Amino acid sequence: MPESPTDPQGNAETRLPLAGIRVLDLTLARAGPTCVRHLADWGADVIRIEPPGPADALAGARDGFDSVNLHRNKRGVALDLKNPAGHAAFLKLAATADVVVENMRMQVKHRLKIAFEDLAPLNPRLVYASISGFGQTGPYSKRGGVDQIAQGMGGLMSITGEKGRGPMRVGIPINDLTAGNLLAFGIMLKLFDRERTGRGGYVHTSLLEAQVFMLDFQASRYLMDGEVAGQAGNDHPVNIPMGVFPTSDKPINIAASTPKLWTNFCKAAGHEEWLAVPEWLTAGGRSKDRARVNATIAAVTQTQSSEWWIERLEEAGIPCGPVNDIAEVFADPQVRHLEMAMPMHHRTRGDIHVVANPLNIEGMETGVTRDVPGLGEHGAEVLAEAGLSAEEIAELRAKGALG
Structure with missing residues (x-):
């Protein structure tokens, strides 16, 4: 396996914990990229697989604030998985990968023939990881899901906001973020298990599962005592006093x-x-x-x-x-001490900051060594590492399978 891009010299004392782990990133939108960002930040060789053509509109402009924050520390390959030649090239990449992460609609990966059961025979050590809207099986499994739909279906909107003012979404895509964080944790568990068994496997979660899990004490309050929580505004639902109070200048x-x-x-x-x-x-x-x-x-x-x-x-x-606004958050002395605004250099934006990884491992430090890859920027490089010759790579381009 190649050295992690965060450790170009391969020094053992500076290597991040996921150095040598290769990840094929088929994700888009937010939940999947949130998962993969953890892997990339901690040293995995993440290869973002995109279709040739314009960048995915859901992820925003390639050099926009959202894309830069989500897709740092990756290499990029533009591969048409619907093209037989592109599909064959992907299978070669999967045969030597450690992890594949996707968050397509459940049925799409089966239609593309890149589901776990398609890849596992080629690579028994592969950890295949999925995020869906509502789960891989069951009556809603074929539905598409987005964060706010899960906020509503999972009960969060019914307990957010002030009493009598109707349902209210929270101000961040909490299900996308939680599902992504949980899937990264699941991948780590399976990689650890692989060390003992020698075999990979399938790890998956969904926005709905993540939301129900995040109901936490409000869920157990119902399951054990039959209490259906309502909206409590800025007050804690059960602990008094705990909430927002005015002062002469700010709450x-x-x-x-x-x-x-x-x-x-x-x-x-x-x-x-x-x-x-x-x-x-x-x-x-x-x-x-x-x-x-x-x-x-x-x-x-x-x-x-x-x-x-x-x-x-x-x-x-x-x-x-x-109660701070976001500008006040990043001006806060403790936030500054924790270095939650992480510096990076971007090819068009110059010196900027992105949100730092919140995990701390003593003796190791994450950072940004790659900005968002250009569409297909590392295609030839990555495919050559998988064993394709220059002629085979040129043929893929000629067939329109490689951007």
Whole structure:
């Protein structure tokens, strides 16, 4: 296997953990690329397979902010899988790959004859990974799915937003991101298992499964106690007080729901008399009287600045923090310390920043050594590594199978 592009010298002490793992990336949109980005960031040799022609419109402009952030650290091959010659070339790549990742509609990979059962006989060590909208089997398996559809079907929109104002989507594609993160985890599990068994296998998840999983305590609340959660706005569904409160300049989040935190909060706020209000002596009592608790606290917090309250509450051990916009997030000293804006050089944009990988492995550091590959930029290089001659590569181009 070739060295990871993040380790061109092959130095063992600097090699990332997935160096030597080759990944064929058939993904588009967001869920699949989110998965593959983890693999690429941690040193895998990721080869993005695209059809010849213009870049996929769903991924945005090739050099746009979304594409650059999603498709860094990859090589690119433009291969027409519908063309028999292109399909044959893909099978040669798959025969020596470690991982194939796709997020097509369930039936598309079968129609293209690139499904797990098509590739496994060629390469028993192959880990094949899929994300679909609703699962690989079942009554909805052939449906196409996107993030917001899964947010609705998976219950998230029914518990997001303020009571009485109707369903509300969250502000990020949470199912795409979660499904991608989970599939990357599943691939790691299967690669680890392969070390013991010598065999690959099929790993898959879906946007719907990811969303139901992410319901977490709201799901177990229903499954165990039969409670169907509703919308609670900025308040925590069961813990009081925990939510957004006004200050003289900007809102802050305060979490003071346990008995100890509630006591410390009342003292820090200068209102120990709240500890004697009969209805507020227990968490259950405060929950039932939520509106009055919140209004009473808000009347006090709005008299001072957010900075004043955060400093005071931090001293008292009360979890709290500002409600930042995205510019404020990246200006935050802790975010800057964590280096979540990762520098890279792009061939047309110059020196820019993308979102850093949030995983930390001591002694190893991710980075961007390749920007988004141009369409088919590494086609000849990759196919030659798979054993194709210069004449065979030229023939693929002549047949329109290779861009």
